[in-house]
Amino acid sequence: MAAATANVIFEGSASAESAGASPDNTGAHQNAAAVIWRRYGVDISAHIPRDVRSLDLDAFDHVIAIGTSAYRTLLGIPNIESRLRCWSISDPYSRPAEVYEQCATELEQRVRSLREGL
Numbered sequence: 001m002a003a004a005t006a007n008v009i010f011e012g013s014a015s016a017e018s019a020g021a022s023p024d025n026t027g028a029h030q031n032a033a034a035v036i037w038r039r040y041g042v043d044i045s046a047h048i049p050r051d052v053r054s055l056d057l058d059a060f061d062h063v064i065a066i067g068t069s070a071y072r073t074l075l076g077i078p079n080i081e082s083r084l085r086c087w088s089i090s091d092p093y094s095r096p097a098e099v100y101e102q103c104a105t106e107l108e109q110r111v112r113s114l115r116e117g118l
Helices: 002-012 030-040 068-074 097-117
Strands: 063-067 084-087
Touching: 002 030, 002 097, 030 097, 063 068, 068 084
Parallel strands: 063 084
Antiparallel strands: none
């Protein structure tokens, strides 16, 4: 949800990748896919989560950890601390659709704030 939201809001002036500190391989939750489709017309239903350690993090100017657990995991990666931010947003996984809507609203607000600060 976060990467899709960021890619829409940045409108090509920056790009976002999605990866997790402890991803599962079940794909995007149907509620997440529905929220992103409704808000932006972007289909994330085929998204397969990947581990953040599989990315070349040196290629990123900013790394956003969603939640303190992910933040603590990422702090263990060399040379990341100066680019790492923590957004304390509750994980909506397997919760009702309205929780995904709340999460999407918070993600959108945070991404817009990030864009304005760059």
